[in-house]
Amino acid sequence: MKERVKTINDSLVRIYSDILWIEENELRKSQFKDLSIKDMHAINAITMYENKTASHVARELHLTPGTLTSTIDRLVRKNYVRRIRSNDDRRVIRLGLTKQGRLMYRAHDAFHRMMIKSFLKDVEPQEIKTIEKALRNLESFLREHS
Amino acid sequence: MKERVKTINDSLVRIYSDILWIEENELRKSQFKDLSIKDMHAINAITMYENKTASHVARELHLTPGTLTSTIDRLVRKNYVRRIRSNDDRRVIRLGLTKQGRLMYRAHDAFHRMMIKSFLKDVEPQEIKTIEKALRNLESFLREHS
DNA sequence: TCAAGTACTTTGATAATCAAAGGTTTACAT
DNA sequence: ATGTAAACCTTTGATTATCAAAGTACTTGA
Numbered sequence: 129m130k131e132r133v134k135t136i137n138d139s140l141v142r143i144y145s146d147i148l149w150i151e152e153n154e155l156r157k158s159q160f161k162d163l164s165i166k167d168m169h170a171i172n173a174i175t176m177y178e179n180k181t182a183s184h185v186a187r188e189l190h191l192t193p194g195t196l197t198s199t200i201d202r203l204v205r206k207n208y209v210r211r212i213r214s215n216d217d218r219r220v221i222r223l224g225l226t227k228q229g230r231l232m233y234r235a236h237d238a239f240h241r242m243m244i245k246s247f248l249k250d251v252e253p254q255e256i257k258t259i260e261k262a263l264r265n266l267e268s269f270l271r272e273h274s
Numbered sequence: 275m276k277e278r279v280k281t282i283n284d285s286l287v288r289i290y291s292d293i294l295w296i297e298e299n300e301l302r303k304s305q306f307k308d309l310s311i312k313d314m315h316a317i318n319a320i321t322m323y324e325n326k327t328a329s330h331v332a333r334e335l336h337l338t339p340g341t342l343t344s345t346i347d348r349l350v351r352k353n354y355v356r357r358i359r360s361n362d363d364r365r366v367i368r369l370g371l372t373k374q375g376r377l378m379y380r381a382h383d384a385f386h387r388m389m390i391k392s393f394l395k396d397v398e399p400q401e402i403k404t405i406e407k408a409l410r411n412l413e414s415f416l417r418e419h420s
Numbered sequence: 421t422c423a424a425g426t427a428c429t430t431t432g433a434t435a436a437t438c439a440a441a442g443g444t445t446t447a448c449a450t
Numbered sequence: 451a452t453g454t455a456a457a458c459c460t461t462t463g464a465t466t467a468t469c470a471a472a473g474t475a476c477t478t479g480a
Contacts, residue, residue, distance in 0.1 A: 327427085328427075339428060340428090347429095366427065367428065
Protein backbone atom coordinates (compact mmCIF):
# COMPACT_ATOMS: atom_id res chain seq x y z
CA MET A 129 0.00 0.00 0.00
CA LYS A 130 2.77 2.41 0.95
CA GLU A 131 4.48 1.69 -2.35
CA ARG A 132 1.23 2.30 -4.22
CA VAL A 133 0.75 5.69 -2.58
CA LYS A 134 4.29 6.60 -3.63
CA THR A 135 3.70 5.47 -7.21
CA ILE A 136 0.44 7.36 -7.53
CA ASN A 137 2.04 10.46 -6.06
CA ASP A 138 5.01 10.35 -8.40
CA SER A 139 2.67 9.84 -11.30
CA LEU A 140 0.60 12.89 -10.35
CA VAL A 141 3.68 15.07 -9.88
CA ARG A 142 5.06 14.02 -13.26
CA ILE A 143 1.71 14.52 -14.95
CA TYR A 144 1.34 18.03 -13.64
CA SER A 145 4.79 19.13 -14.68
CA ASP A 146 4.37 17.54 -18.11
CA ILE A 147 0.98 19.14 -18.73
CA LEU A 148 2.41 22.59 -18.12
CA TRP A 149 5.33 21.91 -20.39
CA ILE A 150 3.23 20.49 -23.22
CA GLU A 151 0.77 23.35 -23.00
CA GLU A 152 3.65 25.79 -23.21
CA ASN A 153 5.03 24.10 -26.32
CA GLU A 154 1.65 23.80 -28.03
CA LEU A 155 1.11 27.47 -27.33
CA ARG A 156 4.40 28.47 -28.92
CA LYS A 157 3.57 26.54 -32.07
CA SER A 158 0.04 27.98 -32.30
CA GLN A 159 -1.45 31.22 -33.54
CA PHE A 160 -1.37 32.40 -29.91
CA LYS A 161 2.38 32.48 -29.54
CA ASP A 162 2.23 36.02 -28.15
CA LEU A 163 0.83 34.51 -24.94
CA SER A 164 2.62 32.82 -22.07
CA ILE A 165 1.18 29.89 -20.20
CA LYS A 166 0.28 32.21 -17.34
CA ASP A 167 -1.61 34.45 -19.74
CA MET A 168 -3.48 31.38 -20.93
CA HIS A 169 -4.43 30.41 -17.41
CA ALA A 170 -5.65 33.93 -16.73
CA ILE A 171 -7.85 33.73 -19.83
CA ASN A 172 -9.11 30.38 -18.63
CA ALA A 173 -9.97 31.81 -15.20
CA ILE A 174 -11.82 34.76 -16.73
CA THR A 175 -14.06 32.28 -18.57
CA MET A 176 -16.30 32.88 -21.56
CA TYR A 177 -19.22 34.91 -20.27
CA GLU A 178 -19.17 35.31 -16.49
CA ASN A 179 -17.60 38.79 -16.31
CA LYS A 180 -15.98 38.05 -12.98
CA THR A 181 -14.47 40.88 -10.97
CA ALA A 182 -10.73 41.42 -11.01
CA SER A 183 -10.40 40.53 -7.34
CA HIS A 184 -12.35 37.32 -7.87
CA VAL A 185 -10.00 36.26 -10.66
CA ALA A 186 -6.98 37.28 -8.58
CA ARG A 187 -8.18 35.06 -5.73
CA GLU A 188 -8.77 32.11 -8.03
CA LEU A 189 -5.30 32.41 -9.49
CA HIS A 190 -3.72 33.10 -6.09
CA LEU A 191 -2.22 36.35 -7.38
CA THR A 192 -1.92 39.66 -5.56
CA PRO A 193 -4.06 42.52 -6.92
CA GLY A 194 -1.00 44.25 -8.32
CA THR A 195 0.11 41.20 -10.25
CA LEU A 196 -3.35 40.77 -11.68
CA THR A 197 -3.42 44.38 -12.82
CA SER A 198 -0.26 43.90 -14.82
CA THR A 199 -1.45 40.57 -16.25
CA ILE A 200 -4.68 42.21 -17.37
CA ASP A 201 -2.83 45.23 -18.77
CA ARG A 202 -0.86 42.87 -20.96
CA LEU A 203 -3.91 40.90 -22.09
CA VAL A 204 -5.82 44.08 -22.87
CA ARG A 205 -2.87 45.41 -24.85
CA LYS A 206 -2.75 42.18 -26.85
CA ASN A 207 -6.50 42.30 -27.34
CA TYR A 208 -7.58 39.16 -25.51
CA VAL A 209 -9.36 40.78 -22.57
CA ARG A 210 -11.64 43.77 -21.93
CA ARG A 211 -12.00 45.73 -18.71
CA ILE A 212 -15.59 46.66 -17.91
CA ARG A 213 -16.05 49.25 -15.21
CA SER A 214 -19.02 48.22 -13.09
CA ASN A 215 -21.87 50.73 -12.83
CA ASP A 216 -23.19 49.27 -9.58
CA ASP A 217 -19.93 49.94 -7.83
CA ARG A 218 -17.49 52.10 -9.67
CA ARG A 219 -14.47 50.73 -7.81
CA VAL A 220 -15.03 47.33 -9.39
CA ILE A 221 -13.58 46.12 -12.68
CA ARG A 222 -15.28 43.21 -14.40
CA LEU A 223 -13.32 41.16 -16.90
CA GLY A 224 -14.47 39.81 -20.23
CA LEU A 225 -12.85 38.09 -23.19
CA THR A 226 -12.63 39.64 -26.63
CA LYS A 227 -13.40 37.59 -29.71
CA GLN A 228 -9.74 36.62 -29.84
CA GLY A 229 -9.80 35.79 -26.13
CA ARG A 230 -12.75 33.47 -26.64
CA LEU A 231 -10.90 31.77 -29.48
CA MET A 232 -7.99 31.12 -27.14
CA TYR A 233 -10.31 29.94 -24.39
CA ARG A 234 -11.91 27.39 -26.69
CA ALA A 235 -8.58 26.09 -27.96
CA HIS A 236 -7.26 25.57 -24.45
CA ASP A 237 -10.52 24.05 -23.31
CA ALA A 238 -10.49 21.64 -26.24
CA PHE A 239 -7.03 20.43 -25.28
CA HIS A 240 -8.13 19.85 -21.70
CA ARG A 241 -11.26 17.99 -22.75
CA MET A 242 -9.20 15.78 -25.01
CA MET A 243 -6.87 15.12 -22.12
CA ILE A 244 -9.67 14.19 -19.73
CA LYS A 245 -11.28 11.99 -22.36
CA SER A 246 -8.05 10.06 -22.71
CA PHE A 247 -7.81 9.96 -18.90
CA LEU A 248 -11.22 8.24 -18.88
CA LYS A 249 -10.54 5.88 -21.76
CA ASP A 250 -11.93 2.42 -20.98
CA VAL A 251 -13.18 3.62 -17.62
CA GLU A 252 -16.74 2.42 -16.92
CA PRO A 253 -19.42 4.88 -15.75
CA GLN A 254 -19.41 3.22 -12.35
CA GLU A 255 -15.66 3.64 -12.17
CA ILE A 256 -15.95 7.30 -13.09
CA LYS A 257 -17.95 7.70 -9.90
CA THR A 258 -14.92 6.38 -8.01
CA ILE A 259 -12.70 8.93 -9.62
CA GLU A 260 -15.12 11.71 -8.84
CA LYS A 261 -15.21 10.56 -5.23
CA ALA A 262 -11.42 10.58 -5.02
CA LEU A 263 -11.28 14.09 -6.48
CA ARG A 264 -13.85 15.29 -3.97
CA ASN A 265 -11.73 13.75 -1.21
CA LEU A 266 -8.72 15.64 -2.45
CA GLU A 267 -10.58 18.91 -2.73
CA SER A 268 -11.81 18.67 0.83
CA PHE A 269 -8.32 17.79 2.04
CA LEU A 270 -7.07 20.94 0.34
CA ARG A 271 -9.86 23.04 1.84
CA GLU A 272 -8.86 21.83 5.29
CA HIS A 273 -5.30 22.88 4.66
CA SER A 274 -5.94 26.38 3.40
CA MET B 275 -20.92 12.92 -20.27
CA LYS B 276 -19.70 16.19 -21.70
CA GLU B 277 -20.67 17.94 -18.51
CA ARG B 278 -18.83 15.33 -16.48
CA VAL B 279 -15.64 15.80 -18.46
CA LYS B 280 -15.91 19.54 -17.82
CA THR B 281 -16.46 19.04 -14.10
CA ILE B 282 -13.55 16.64 -13.74
CA ASN B 283 -11.33 18.97 -15.70
CA ASP B 284 -12.23 22.02 -13.63
CA SER B 285 -11.67 20.00 -10.50
CA LEU B 286 -8.19 18.94 -11.63
CA VAL B 287 -7.24 22.48 -12.62
CA ARG B 288 -8.39 23.84 -9.27
CA ILE B 289 -6.64 21.05 -7.38
CA TYR B 290 -3.29 21.68 -8.99
CA SER B 291 -3.39 25.40 -8.47
CA ASP B 292 -4.43 24.95 -4.85
CA ILE B 293 -1.74 22.37 -4.13
CA LEU B 294 0.96 24.76 -5.27
CA TRP B 295 -0.47 27.56 -3.24
CA ILE B 296 -0.86 25.48 -0.08
CA GLU B 297 2.63 24.08 -0.42
CA GLU B 298 3.96 27.60 -0.75
CA ASN B 299 2.18 28.74 2.41
CA GLU B 300 3.17 25.69 4.42
CA LEU B 301 6.74 26.30 3.34
CA ARG B 302 6.69 29.90 4.51
CA LYS B 303 5.43 28.87 7.93
CA SER B 304 7.98 26.07 8.30
CA GLN B 305 11.63 25.91 9.26
CA PHE B 306 12.41 25.92 5.52
CA LYS B 307 11.17 29.42 4.78
CA ASP B 308 14.42 30.27 3.02
CA LEU B 309 13.23 28.06 0.14
CA SER B 310 10.79 28.81 -2.66
CA ILE B 311 8.36 26.27 -4.01
CA LYS B 312 10.61 25.83 -7.04
CA ASP B 313 13.54 25.12 -4.76
CA MET B 314 11.41 22.51 -3.06
CA HIS B 315 10.54 20.86 -6.32
CA ALA B 316 14.18 20.79 -7.31
CA ILE B 317 15.00 19.06 -4.03
CA ASN B 318 12.19 16.62 -4.72
CA ALA B 319 13.54 15.87 -8.19
CA ILE B 320 17.05 15.30 -6.88
CA THR B 321 15.65 12.60 -4.56
CA MET B 322 17.22 11.07 -1.47
CA TYR B 323 20.00 8.84 -2.74
CA GLU B 324 20.05 8.56 -6.53
CA ASN B 325 22.75 11.15 -7.26
CA LYS B 326 21.23 12.01 -10.62
CA THR B 327 23.21 14.09 -13.06
CA ALA B 328 22.45 17.78 -13.42
CA SER B 329 21.22 17.35 -16.96
CA HIS B 330 18.89 14.54 -15.91
CA VAL B 331 17.34 16.73 -13.23
CA ALA B 332 17.08 19.65 -15.66
CA ARG B 333 15.19 17.45 -18.11
CA GLU B 334 12.80 16.21 -15.45
CA LEU B 335 12.03 19.74 -14.34
CA HIS B 336 11.87 21.02 -17.92
CA LEU B 337 14.51 23.64 -17.16
CA THR B 338 17.37 24.77 -19.39
CA PRO B 339 20.87 23.87 -18.20
CA GLY B 340 21.55 27.50 -17.30
CA THR B 341 18.49 27.77 -15.12
CA LEU B 342 19.37 24.56 -13.35
CA THR B 343 22.87 25.83 -12.64
CA SER B 344 21.51 28.87 -10.88
CA THR B 345 18.93 26.84 -8.96
CA ILE B 346 21.65 24.49 -7.76
CA ASP B 347 23.96 27.40 -6.90
CA ARG B 348 21.28 28.74 -4.63
CA LEU B 349 20.55 25.37 -3.01
CA VAL B 350 24.25 24.73 -2.46
CA ARG B 351 24.67 28.17 -0.92
CA LYS B 352 21.75 27.48 1.43
CA ASN B 353 23.18 24.08 2.25
CA TYR B 354 20.46 21.79 0.91
CA VAL B 355 22.33 20.30 -2.04
CA ARG B 356 25.83 19.05 -2.81
CA ARG B 357 27.53 18.96 -6.19
CA ILE B 358 29.54 15.81 -6.75
CA ARG B 359 31.92 15.89 -9.69
CA SER B 360 31.80 12.51 -11.38
CA ASN B 361 35.08 10.62 -11.65
CA ASP B 362 33.93 8.54 -14.61
CA ASP B 363 33.33 11.62 -16.70
CA ARG B 364 34.64 14.83 -15.28
CA ARG B 365 32.21 17.00 -17.23
CA VAL B 366 29.33 15.51 -15.28
CA ILE B 367 27.95 16.86 -12.03
CA ARG B 368 25.95 14.54 -9.86
CA LEU B 369 23.56 16.01 -7.32
CA GLY B 370 22.96 14.90 -3.77
CA LEU B 371 21.07 16.22 -0.78
CA THR B 372 22.73 17.36 2.41
CA LYS B 373 21.32 16.34 5.78
CA GLN B 374 19.16 19.47 5.68
CA GLY B 375 18.10 18.69 2.12
CA ARG B 376 16.99 15.23 3.16
CA LEU B 377 15.01 16.73 6.00
CA MET B 378 13.21 18.97 3.51
CA TYR B 379 12.68 16.07 1.15
CA ARG B 380 11.02 14.01 3.87
CA ALA B 381 8.78 16.86 4.97
CA HIS B 382 7.57 17.48 1.45
CA ASP B 383 7.15 13.79 0.80
CA ALA B 384 5.13 13.37 3.99
CA PHE B 385 2.75 16.10 2.88
CA HIS B 386 2.28 14.45 -0.49
CA ARG B 387 1.67 11.03 1.03
CA MET B 388 -0.90 12.51 3.36
CA MET B 389 -2.55 14.11 0.38
CA ILE B 390 -2.67 10.89 -1.62
CA LYS B 391 -3.97 8.97 1.37
CA SER B 392 -6.85 11.41 1.66
CA PHE B 393 -7.34 11.13 -2.10
CA LEU B 394 -7.78 7.38 -1.63
CA LYS B 395 -9.97 7.59 1.46
CA ASP B 396 -12.82 5.04 1.22
CA VAL B 397 -11.55 3.85 -2.14
CA GLU B 398 -11.49 0.05 -2.38
CA PRO B 399 -8.36 -1.79 -3.59
CA GLN B 400 -10.21 -2.76 -6.75
CA GLU B 401 -11.12 0.89 -7.33
CA ILE B 402 -7.52 1.94 -6.84
CA LYS B 403 -6.76 -0.18 -9.88
CA THR B 404 -9.17 1.99 -11.84
CA ILE B 405 -7.40 5.13 -10.73
CA GLU B 406 -4.04 3.67 -11.65
CA LYS B 407 -5.39 2.78 -15.07
CA ALA B 408 -6.68 6.31 -15.61
CA LEU B 409 -3.33 7.77 -14.58
CA ARG B 410 -1.54 5.45 -17.01
CA ASN B 411 -3.95 6.59 -19.73
CA LEU B 412 -3.10 10.18 -18.99
CA GLU B 413 0.63 9.56 -18.95
CA SER B 414 0.51 7.89 -22.32
CA PHE B 415 -1.60 10.73 -23.72
CA LEU B 416 1.07 13.13 -22.52
CA ARG B 417 3.85 11.03 -24.00
CA GLU B 418 2.10 11.13 -27.37
CA HIS B 419 1.92 14.90 -27.18
CA SER B 420 5.54 15.61 -26.29
C1' DT C 421 45.82 14.01 -32.14
C1' DC C 422 42.44 17.03 -33.18
C1' DA C 423 37.52 18.14 -34.58
C1' DA C 424 33.15 17.56 -33.08
C1' DG C 425 30.18 16.76 -29.54
C1' DT C 426 28.62 16.74 -24.56
C1' DA C 427 27.99 18.71 -19.85
C1' DC C 428 27.90 22.38 -17.29
C1' DT C 429 28.46 27.62 -16.35
C1' DT C 430 28.26 32.45 -17.38
C1' DT C 431 26.19 36.50 -19.25
C1' DG C 432 22.73 39.68 -20.45
C1' DA C 433 18.03 40.37 -21.06
C1' DT C 434 13.15 39.71 -20.01
C1' DA C 435 8.75 37.81 -17.46
C1' DA C 436 6.26 37.38 -13.36
C1' DT C 437 5.82 38.30 -8.96
C1' DC C 438 5.29 40.70 -4.36
C1' DA C 439 4.72 44.26 -0.64
C1' DA C 440 3.61 48.64 0.21
C1' DA C 441 1.80 53.00 -0.88
C1' DG C 442 -1.61 55.73 -3.64
C1' DG C 443 -6.19 56.98 -6.05
C1' DT C 444 -11.08 56.64 -6.15
C1' DT C 445 -15.40 55.10 -4.53
C1' DT C 446 -18.54 53.18 -1.14
C1' DA C 447 -20.40 52.12 3.52
C1' DC C 448 -21.19 53.24 8.04
C1' DA C 449 -21.61 55.53 12.43
C1' DT C 450 -22.69 59.42 14.39
C1' DA D 451 -24.79 65.29 6.15
C1' DT D 452 -20.25 64.39 7.00
C1' DG D 453 -16.07 62.40 8.07
C1' DT D 454 -13.64 58.04 8.68
C1' DA D 455 -12.80 53.48 7.61
C1' DA D 456 -12.85 50.01 4.31
C1' DA D 457 -12.89 48.02 -0.39
C1' DC D 458 -11.17 47.82 -4.99
C1' DC D 459 -7.93 48.62 -8.28
C1' DT D 460 -3.32 50.68 -9.86
C1' DT D 461 1.40 52.19 -9.37
C1' DT D 462 6.08 51.75 -7.85
C1' DG D 463 10.36 49.65 -6.81
C1' DA D 464 12.64 45.55 -5.93
C1' DT D 465 13.43 40.61 -6.41
C1' DT D 466 13.34 35.98 -8.54
C1' DA D 467 12.99 32.70 -12.16
C1' DT D 468 13.73 32.06 -16.58
C1' DC D 469 15.81 31.72 -21.35
C1' DA D 470 19.03 31.92 -25.38
C1' DA D 471 23.46 32.18 -26.62
C1' DA D 472 28.23 32.17 -25.87
C1' DG D 473 31.97 30.24 -23.06
C1' DT D 474 34.85 26.52 -20.61
C1' DA D 475 36.27 21.91 -19.66
C1' DC D 476 36.23 17.38 -20.90
C1' DT D 477 35.45 13.12 -23.89
C1' DT D 478 34.90 10.55 -28.11
C1' DG D 479 35.97 8.82 -32.39
C1' DA D 480 38.05 9.09 -36.92
